[in-house]
Amino acid sequence: MRILVLGGDGYLGWPTAMYLSARQHEVGVLDNFAKRGWELELNVEPLMPIHTLQDRVTAWEEVSGHRLPCFVGDLCDYEFVRNVVCDFRPDAIVHYGEQPSAPFSMIEQRRCVLTQMNNIVGTLNVLWAMREHAPACHLVKLGTMGEYGTPNIDIEEGFIEIEYKGRKDVLPYPKQPGSFYHLTKVHDSHNILFACRIWKLRSTDLNQGVVYGIATDETVKDPRLATSFHYDEVFGTALNRFCVQAVAGIPLTVYGKGGQTRGFLNIRDTLRCVELSILNPPQAGEYRVFNQFTELFNVLELAETVKREAEKLGCTVTINHYPNPRIEAEQHYYNPRHQKLLDLGLEPHLLSEVLLDSMIKAVQERRERIKPGVILPRTRWNGGSQPADAEEASAKS
Amino acid sequence: MRILVLGGDGYLGWPTAMYLSARQHEVGVLDNFAKRGWELELNVEPLMPIHTLQDRVTAWEEVSGHRLPCFVGDLCDYEFVRNVVCDFRPDAIVHYGEQPSAPFSMIEQRRCVLTQMNNIVGTLNVLWAMREHAPACHLVKLGTMGEYGTPNIDIEEGFIEIEYKGRKDVLPYPKQPGSFYHLTKVHDSHNILFACRIWKLRSTDLNQGVVYGIATDETVKDPRLATSFHYDEVFGTALNRFCVQAVAGIPLTVYGKGGQTRGFLNIRDTLRCVELSILNPPQAGEYRVFNQFTELFNVLELAETVKREAEKLGCTVTINHYPNPRIEAEQHYYNPRHQKLLDLGLEPHLLSEVLLDSMIKAVQERRERIKPGVILPRTRWNGGSQPADAEEASAKS
Numbered sequence: 065m066r067i068l069v070l071g072g073d074g075y076l077g078w079p080t081a082m083y084l085s086a087r088q089h090e091v092g093v094l095d096n097f098a099k100r101g102w103e104l105e106l107n108v109e110p111l112m113p114i115h116t117l118q119d120r121v122t123a124w125e126e127v128s129g130h131r132l133p134c135f136v137g138d139l140c141d142y143e144f145v146r147n148v149v150c151d152f153r154p155d156a157i158v159h160y161g162e163q164p165s166a167p168f169s170m171i172e173q174r175r176c177v178l179t180q181m182n183n184i185v186g187t188l189n190v191l192w193a194m195r196e197h198a199p200a201c202h203l204v205k206l207g208t209m210g211e212y213g214t215p216n217i218d219i220e221e222g223f224i225e226i227e228y229k230g231r232k233d234v235l236p237y238p239k240q241p242g243s244f245y246h247l248t249k250v251h252d253s254h255n256i257l258f259a260c261r262i263w264k265l266r267s268t269d270l271n272q273g274v275v276y277g278i279a280t281d282e283t284v285k286d287p288r289l290a291t292s293f294h295y296d297e298v299f300g301t302a303l304n305r306f307c308v309q310a311v312a313g314i315p316l317t318v319y320g321k322g323g324q325t326r327g328f329l330n331i332r333d334t335l336r337c338v339e340l341s342i343l344n345p346p347q348a349g350e351y352r353v354f355n356q357f358t359e360l361f362n363v364l365e366l367a368e369t370v371k372r373e374a375e376k377l378g379c380t381v382t383i384n385h386y387p388n389p390r391i392e393a394e395q396h397y398y399n400p401r402h403q404k405l406l407d408l409g410l411e412p413h414l415l416s417e418v419l420l421d422s423m424i425k426a427v428q429e430r431r432e433r434i435k436p437g438v439i440l441p442r443t444r445w446n447g448g449s450q451p452a453d454a455e456e457a458s459a460k461s
Numbered sequence: 462m463r464i465l466v467l468g469g470d471g472y473l474g475w476p477t478a479m480y481l482s483a484r485q486h487e488v489g490v491l492d493n494f495a496k497r498g499w500e501l502e503l504n505v506e507p508l509m510p511i512h513t514l515q516d517r518v519t520a521w522e523e524v525s526g527h528r529l530p531c532f533v534g535d536l537c538d539y540e541f542v543r544n545v546v547c548d549f550r551p552d553a554i555v556h557y558g559e560q561p562s563a564p565f566s567m568i569e570q571r572r573c574v575l576t577q578m579n580n581i582v583g584t585l586n587v588l589w590a591m592r593e594h595a596p597a598c599h600l601v602k603l604g605t606m607g608e609y610g611t612p613n614i615d616i617e618e619g620f621i622e623i624e625y626k627g628r629k630d631v632l633p634y635p636k637q638p639g640s641f642y643h644l645t646k647v648h649d650s651h652n653i654l655f656a657c658r659i660w661k662l663r664s665t666d667l668n669q670g671v672v673y674g675i676a677t678d679e680t681v682k683d684p685r686l687a688t689s690f691h692y693d694e695v696f697g698t699a700l701n702r703f704c705v706q707a708v709a710g711i712p713l714t715v716y717g718k719g720g721q722t723r724g725f726l727n728i729r730d731t732l733r734c735v736e737l738s739i740l741n742p743p744q745a746g747e748y749r750v751f752n753q754f755t756e757l758f759n760v761l762e763l764a765e766t767v768k769r770e771a772e773k774l775g776c777t778v779t780i781n782h783y784p785n786p787r788i789e790a791e792q793h794y795y796n797p798r799h800q801k802l803l804d805l806g807l808e809p810h811l812l813s814e815v816l817l818d819s820m821i822k823a824v825q826e827r828r829e830r831i832k833p834g835v836i837l838p839r840t841r842w843n844g845g846s847q848p849a850d851a852e853e854a855s856a857k858s
Binding site: 142173174176177180181184185188189192196215216217218224226227228229231232233235236237238239240241242243244247250251254255258261262263391397445446 | 539570571573574577578582585586589593612613614615621623624625626628629630632633634635636637639640641644647648652655659660788794842
């Protein structure tokens with residue numbers, strides 16, 4: 065199949081492109097390197113050095129023999145999107161091409177508006193280009209489990225049958241996203257559902273949990289093929305950040321009580337879920353949602369697991385309950401369904417001691433690159449961005 | 462109270478500003494005249510000539526003795542929004558300042574993206590300016606009953622208690638909007654709910670039905686104070702369009718079977734609902750939704766009512782079932798609640814023969830200005846904009 069990966073320079077986009085390319089698909093990668101610019105603005109960078117997309121494409125061709133046509137441009141530029149769709153004629157589009165950080169979207173007005181515009185317009189342009197030039201193409205869109213929030217009832221996969229005052233209907237699951245970033249994924253979901261309904265497009269919306277890990281069968285083939293590992297407060301996620309803190313001798317920062325429960329998955333499972341979606345496309349006009357995670361953890365459990373494993377490797381680890389910069393429930397019911405991808409054949413890689421051990425060792429090899437100053441949260445949901453120093457003063461251990 | 466009306470040059474914004482001004486509030490009007498530009502692009506105009514905002518403000522001061530400070534600029538320009546909020550220091554902001562047409566948003570990619578950007582960014586900017594400079598201000602936001610679509614269960618006011626597998630929660634009512642325009646109102650609702658939750662802002666989201674009528678106590682005081690009456694396929698709504706068709710001897714265009722049921726209200730009730738919301742503000746942090754309509758009609762009933770009244774006035778009227786340019790259910794369950802504004806004291810002006818009689822007479826006085834070419838639908842939900850001629854060929858009477 066011909067598969068176009070939007071955001072092909074990113075943490076998940078790049079490994080997805082190689083994974084699909086290794087499996088004999090014709091894969092193109094598209095990116096405008098916006099995230100690299102945002103990293104520069106905030107003075108954060110991945111722990112392992114990341115080569116340019118063009119150099120990685122060259123390295124992949126050397127290693128695998130497969131070419132990855134590269135399209136450099138902005139999804140918010142409709143002429144560009146239309147030209148790429150016409151040139152590449154994708155059977156499937158995997159859409160990671162969005163601003164991916166909740167804290168980034170909360171820093172200030174400018175970055176909030178940038179996030180919403182970038183994500184919403186990019187996705188609208190993809191939908192219009194599909195409608196005009198590739199109506200049979202399958203849009204595999206990366207959403208987030210964060211679209212649902214933490215309701216006090218079970219979370220279903222995208223839709224819920226509601227019985228109310230003696231009548232019934234199956235309706236879109238009510239959304240309670242927790243940041244301006246998460247809101248963009250909700251807006252995208254509504255826009256995509258509508259486009260499928262009126263234009264008979266087909267789409268799979270992957271409501272993904274928190275991804276951890278950096279190693280895939282392809283990234284380990286050559287150091288130039290590495291994908292980005294973020295541990296900073298803006299682009300890093302909990303497990304990655306904890307591993308870096310454990311190695312650097314910085315207390316693990318659990319936000320608030322740490323009872324926040326979330327779905328997690330290994331990066332290898334992300335790639336397999338995308339592949340399963342592509343291999344089992346929806347019908348014309350069908351919009352479907354898969355909840356894409358394999359395990360539930362609360363944040364404190366995760367910190368304790370990292371502490372245990374890191375101590376085996378000789379680290380000295382403490383855990384800090386940090387004032388929660390976000391506004392979210394710290395103790396809550398959480399029972400999200402995640403059956404559809406298992407039914408398609410997903411065999412989860414669960415979080416194991418082996419995985420944590422190898423992640424911590426990989427961090428240890430790069431410990432000299434850790435910037436401790438970028439880890440503590442500066443972005444507060446109710447007060448914009450503040451210097452980390454002010455935060456440190458009020459930190460409780 | 463100090464009340465800022467966004468979109469103060471529009472069909473509802475202008476009468477709202479005068480209504481509140483007449484009731485001793487200090488009212489400011491803000492507009493960038495974008496809609497007048499869109500009218501020029503599409504070669505449509507209101508049936509009655511509309512003076513410039515500045516001239517209407519002057520006329521209102523002559524008639525009433527009340528000044529209306531006028532702010533000319535774009536809600537998408539954050540510096541402008543912030544400066545106005547700082548200068549005017551509103552206690553309440555009434556937000557009509559959005560692209561208001563569903564067909565406009567469906568014409569093509571450019572106008573779809575324009576609609577979503579204009580509406581979403583404008584509202585985000587208002588929220589950020591309130592947070593930074595007017596955190597106690599009450600945002601009265603105009604939404605639409607079209608956010609809900611036509612679910613097979615009762616529609617509540619914004620939230621619904623769901624009992625599911627033995628557990629309960631009160632969650633945002635699931636939304637099924639029917640155009641890229643209606644989607645913007647859903648996106649706004651999600652963004653506003655979130656801003657109220659994290660920043661303790663307060664907002665009333667008025668999910669309004671289809672408004673009809675042009676006469677208010679203020680507009681009738683002087684011809685220069687008239688508000689816009691649209692009958693074209695882009696900015697006109699069903700009842701207004703039917704009155705014009707009846708007078709012009711053009712068959713009333715019922716889209717499809719005409720069983721589409723919607724909530725309707727008189728323009729006078731819109732003004733009263735906004736006033737009731739302002740006089741009874743929500744608490745800090747509270748986001749509430751009022752369903753704002755007074756009666757339900759289906760489109761065919763409405764056409765038959767107009768036909769009956771217009772014939773009494775000597776018109777010869779036929780009704781055409783036109784191929785539906787929209788994608789929507791033409792027969793459906795519809796039972797939306799609309800209790801909260803009644804509880805606050807709303808006394809509805811129901812659609813009566815008297816009202817229709819006076820509307821039809823007002824149209825008759827301006828019949829020489831009717832442009833028959835702008836009435837038939839060109840914008841198809843599944844196929845962009847088409848010349849009216851092609852439509853006429855397939856019209857069924």
